[in-house]
Amino acid sequence: xxxxxxxxxxxxxxxxxxxxxxxxxxxxxxxxxxxxxxxxxxxxxxxxxxxxxxxxxxxxxxxxxxxxxxxxxxxxxxxxxxxxxxxxxxxxxxxxxxxxxxxxxxxxxxxxxxxxxxxxxxxxxxxxxxxxxxxxxxxxxxxxxxxxxxxxxxxxxxxxxxxxxxxxxxxxxxxxxxxxxxxxxxxxxxxxxxxxxxxxxxxxxxxxxxxxxxxxxxxxxxxxxxxxxxxxxxxxxxxxxxxxxxxxxxxxxxxxxxxxxxxxxxxxxxxxxxxxxxxxxxxxxxxxxxxxxxxxxxxxxxxxxxxxxxxxxxxxxxxxxxxxxxxxxxxxxxxxxxxxxxxxxxxxxxxxxxxxxxxxxxxxxxxxxxxxxxxxxxxxxxxxxxxxxxx
Amino acid sequence: xxxxxxxxxxxxxxxxxxxxxxxxxxxxxxxxxxxxxxxxxxxxxxxxxxxxxxxxxxxxxxxxxxxxxxxxxxxxx
Numbered sequence: 001x002x003x004x005x006x007x008x009x010x011x012x013x014x015x016x017x018x019x020x021x022x023x024x025x026x027x028x029x030x031x032x033x034x035x036x037x038x039x040x041x042x043x044x045x046x047x048x049x050x051x052x053x054x055x056x057x058x059x060x061x062x063x064x065x066x067x068x069x070x071x072x073x074x075x076x077x078x079x080x081x082x083x084x085x086x087x088x089x090x091x092x093x094x095x096x097x098x099x100x101x102x103x104x105x106x107x108x109x110x111x112x113x114x115x116x117x118x119x120x121x122x123x124x125x126x127x128x129x130x131x132x133x134x135x136x137x138x139x140x141x142x143x144x145x146x147x148x149x150x151x152x153x154x155x156x157x158x159x160x161x162x163x164x165x166x167x168x169x170x171x172x173x174x175x176x177x178x179x180x181x182x183x184x185x186x187x188x189x190x191x192x193x194x195x196x197x198x199x200x201x202x203x204x205x206x207x208x209x210x211x212x213x214x215x216x217x218x219x220x221x222x223x224x225x226x227x228x229x230x231x232x233x234x235x236x237x238x239x240x241x242x243x244x245x246x247x248x249x250x251x252x253x254x255x256x257x258x259x260x261x262x263x264x265x266x267x268x269x270x271x272x273x274x275x276x277x278x279x280x281x282x283x284x285x286x287x288x289x290x291x292x293x294x295x296x297x298x299x300x301x302x303x304x305x306x307x308x309x310x311x312x313x314x315x316x317x318x319x320x321x322x323x324x325x326x327x328x329x330x331x332x333x334x335x336x337x338x339x340x341x342x343x344x345x346x347x348x349x350x351x352x353x354x355x356x357x358x359x360x361x362x363x364x365x366x367x368x369x370x371x372x373x374x375x376x377x378x379x380x381x382x383x384x385x386x387x388x389x390x391x
Numbered sequence: 392x393x394x395x396x397x398x399x400x401x402x403x404x405x406x407x408x409x410x411x412x413x414x415x416x417x418x419x420x421x422x423x424x425x426x427x428x429x430x431x432x433x434x435x436x437x438x439x440x441x442x443x444x445x446x447x448x449x450x451x452x453x454x455x456x457x458x459x460x461x462x463x464x465x466x467x468x
Contacts (some may be wrong), residue, residue: 018395035404150417186413188437214444216413230417231445232467290403341404341431 001026004309005083005213006090007073007251008099009036009058012284012298014366016097019306022065030083030091032072034058037126038362040295043158043325045129046122047165049137052359054126061366077254078280095309098265098274099283099302102154102246102293111220115240118222122162123154123243135239136169141178142238143370145227149184149217150245151351152262154285154293157324157334159183160191160200162241164327167207181209182235184227193342196334203326203347217242246293248286249268264288269338270315271308272301281305289318291338297319299365300378319378323355331355333381340383343390394421400434404458408434412441412463419465424450427461434459 002025006013009031017029021047035055045051058067071085076098083091104124106116107268120131144166148159163183170176183204190204190211191197211385215229220242227235248263258266258274265282266275269289274280283305284298291297300319307314318338325331326348331352336342364370398415400408408429415425427438435452438461442449457464 151413187406187409188440192409194405194433214441216417231466290407336404338402338404 002094003092004028004095004097005030005093006097006099007031007076007083008097008101008284008286009061010099010101010284010298011295011366012302013097013099014058014061015299015368016099016283016302016306017066017150018061018366018368020309021301022063024310026067027065028067028069028091028262028385029058029062030069030071030073030085031058032070032086034068034070036061036366038359039123039324040155041359042122042124042126042129043161043165045126046120046132047136047162047169049133054359056363058322061363063367073251075252075254077257078274078277079254081279086104093279095279095281097281097283097305098249098251098286099287099298100249100251102248103250104244105247106149106244108245108247109217109220111222112149112242112244113215114222115220115242116244119240119242121241121243123158124369125244132241135164139175139179139239141175143180143182143234143236144239144241145182145184146241147184147202147212147215147217148186148243148245151216152247153243154246155322156192156292156294157322159243160184160204161325162243163209164199164207164325166241167209168327176208182212182237183209184215184217184229184235186214188213193334193336195342195344196332198344199323199332200326201344207327245277246285248288269318270304272305272316281308289292289316291318291335292320292322294320294322301333319383321378323351324357325352325355335381335386336383340387343383343386345386345390393460394455395462396423398425398427400427400429400431402430405431405433405437407431409437409441411447412438416447416468419468421465421468423465425463427463428458429461432459433462438463 038054041054075084106112120128189197191200218230267282267287285293304314304316322334330347332347400411446467448464
């Protein structure tokens with residue numbers, strides 16, 4: 001029986017494991033943590049103080065016959081087909097899938113570490129999101145600077161989502177007149193992809209959120225409470241909300257050349273095969289595909305890799321489908337693929353309901369028991385179809 | 392002639408080319424010259440807005456049959 005070794009029990013790793021047949025494959029998932037988190041909910045912990053439980057044990061999310069091992073992998077040798085764990089355990093494989101996601105890297109920007117430790121963020125953990133909520137909850141007025149520290153960042157809509165939910169919070173608390181939201185971005189516009197900006201920008205303006213474009217963070221100065229950009233501008237803040245840059249895997253991978261300078265793994269954009277290898281794949285945020293780092297790409301890449309391993313014809317289309325909360329109970333989805341640019345899809349209350357429902361359905365998506373909902377959904381909402389209607 | 396560094400963003404959709412441009416700018420120094428290659432039509436106005444905001448220079452912006460080439464000189468960093 002062929003051995004499939006999956007490194008990482010996040011969305012990509014679990015969906016892949018659950019879409020292989022354990023009668024035909026010996027499947028093992030390895031993760032350093034035994035918990036799996038629903039990361040999109042960090043937003044609601046940080047900006048609404050949500051106390052929802054957003055994790056489940058990884059082994060409860062795997063179908064019978066799939067093995068889970070809690071171990072921290074230190075080295076993956078793709079030439080020798082050997083994987084080294086922290087307890088000197090050595091794993092071998094016929095197929096390996098690296099699905100370790102990203103890790104936040106606040107140390108790559110001078111001054112960011114102390115701000116990150118003090119204020120938290122809403123991208124990296126429950127603890128950090130709770131920390132940020134404590135600061136937002138006790139905020140009494142002043143300038144809040146919010147944005148991404150570099151272009152390498154997960155979930156593109158989440159940046160403006162934070163600004164929108166923050167504005168909603170300040171208005172509810174009667175603090176709107178006493179405060180100012182400054183949204184900084186390394187891009188030329190509030191939403192990075194131009195067609196979605198046409199939807200988002202009027203809302204940004206209407207809500208009095210100031211946008212500072214082409215602002216790529218160079219340094220943070222906690223003493224003088226300023227954020228300075230490579231482009232030469234500064235923002236003075238009372239409360240900083242800075243999403244740190246993210247990097248690929250910290251695991252030592254042999255050969256080194258399969259990783260780019262930010263440690264993302266160079267992979268084929270259709271097959272997710274690691275450059276130069278037929279038996280090794282990188283799925284989800286850890287690869288360098290020219291698409292967004294988001295749950296849906298990990299999901300669809302994992303489905304394609306499961307088919308490829310099982311000898312079926314398949315490829316990843318580059319489809320993204322990122323839920324985008326625009327505040328006040330409305331949301332939209334950022335939809336595109338390799339062939340079609342983002343659709344300017346307007347926000348509605350129904351799409352917000354869909355985004356909220358995802359927090360429940362999510363666990364089924366991991367197990368594959370919600371495929372009957374998603375397959376027709378993806379089919380009905382292809383960017384080709386939507387772009388006929390929304391221009 | 393010195394070899395000009397190529398930032399290849401062909402095949403990536405908006406905002407991919409600007410992501411690649413921002414990364415190249417982060418790793419650049421004054422005097423560097425590089426070419427940004429893209430297939431996304433939006434790259435030209437975005438690169439022009441970027442140059443204006445950052446005080447850097449677009450030496451050339453041309454459309455080849457297979458790509459758009461923006462040649463950039465870093466004057467400020």
